[in-house]
Amino acid sequence: YPEMASPLSLLLLVFSRLSGAYRASVKTGGSTTITCQYIQEYKTHVKYLCKRGSFKSCSSVERTDPPKSTGKISISDDINQRTFTVTMTDLEPEDSGYYWCAVEINGANDWTGWFYLSVTPGTPELYVDQQEVTGVEGGSVIVNCYYRNTGNRKWWCRIGGSVYCVEGNAGTIDGTSVTLQQTTDATKGNVLTVTLNGLKMENTDWYRCEVGDLMMPVHIAVRQQTTTQTSTMTTTQAPTTEQSSFSPAAEPVQTDNTVQGPEGGVEDPHCSPLYLKVLLIPLGMLVVVIAGVLVTWKIRPFSIVHQRHGIVFKVYFTPQ
Incomplete structure (x- = not known):
């Protein structure tokens, strides 16, 4: 990329992991969701996304305060996880470029992170089947991350609030087992399969599949298991003096000397x-x-x- 040749851009690349920077690759006409983290002190502040034209110029494209845009970029803020997310749809090559995640503080700006968005007509360098995954408490979820370059290091990270990462074959995040498996798909190429076992409600959060400096956010929502149990109740009555214990349709036993008449009346025996x-x-x-x-x-x-x-x-x- 031409802009990466400047000393400033090289410096930003070196400290990308410390500042929350990464690259996102999207196919033309596709969409993506980007996550931006911030510190506790910024919970009530306005957050926004801007596209950088130069170091001193950053044009705001969407904000958390009204009026909100009705275009192809939307933004939402989760103050509990200290994360605001930006969803970009119907992307075109001209949407490629550097974007900054920012917080407004007394009229000034504080940058919380940045990313480079690459929109290309071919297959993205890193992508997933879907960025929204749902699992049930106690169950498991599987996320397949498809990537192009095999030589880079690979991570699976939880990015909501504090960042926790698993590298290698297995590990745990917040007590939940995480396994990573690298395979090859005949049609989609290299695959990093991430499996989370023994899901808990507190595992609901944003995660990120990382291959080198390429990162793809994935939101995992854990729901309570709702099993509908249908039971049949059988009631057994003890035999009475008027009902046979072996026949539910038994006729009543006559306890007096009356005889039923042909019309249902009573005759003298x-x-x-x-x-x-x-x-x-x-x-x-x-x-x-x-x-x-x-x-x-x-x-x-x-x-x-x-x-x-x-x-x-x-x-x-x-x-x-």
Whole structure:
């Protein structure tokens, strides 16, 4: 880059890691999100992004105070993580250049970091599938960082608030296991696969995949696990005196001497057909005996009346 030839630019490059500087590579028409950190004292101050034309000239492109732009650059401030993010969309080659992250202090400026944005028509030098990744508490997330140059050192860093980095094959960030694996993809080239295991809610933050001086921010959001458990409740009732223990549809047991009538009414059991048959047998025998006596004694005609439970039986006898 022509501007890198100046002594000032070379000095900035040497101290890039100390000042939060890096390069970002984006394909033409694409988008990217850049993160800028600041110290605790600047939480309530206005933050803004400016594009440098020269060392003494920096044109503001977006600010955190109103009115906010409705163009292709937006900015948001997370005072808890002391990080403000800049999202740039629909990027074109003319958007390439040096950008400064700045804080406004009593009308003056304090630079918190800078980066160089490279917009090219080809494949970016370093990119990820997506800059927003979501995981669940206790689970894991995988981030694939695709890069071009294989000779550079590689890191995975947490950049929200304080900066913590893992280099090599494995490490931990805030007690969460982090593994780095370098492989080659047939279509996308070199891949640095970053895996975070045993996610915790406090792992929600901005991270950065770094290859040399190229860096790509990635935001990881950890959500609480929401498992819908459906349970079936089975209720077993103890058998009662009115229900059989082996048949839920058992008929009630009769506890009195009533008999159901054909229309659902209640009948006197003594008027049942069986009871009448038992009653008529001795009555018939009595009639036979009396008839014999009448034939023998030739008494005057008479009738026998027998009443039982409201039923009247009349038998008339006439001697011959």
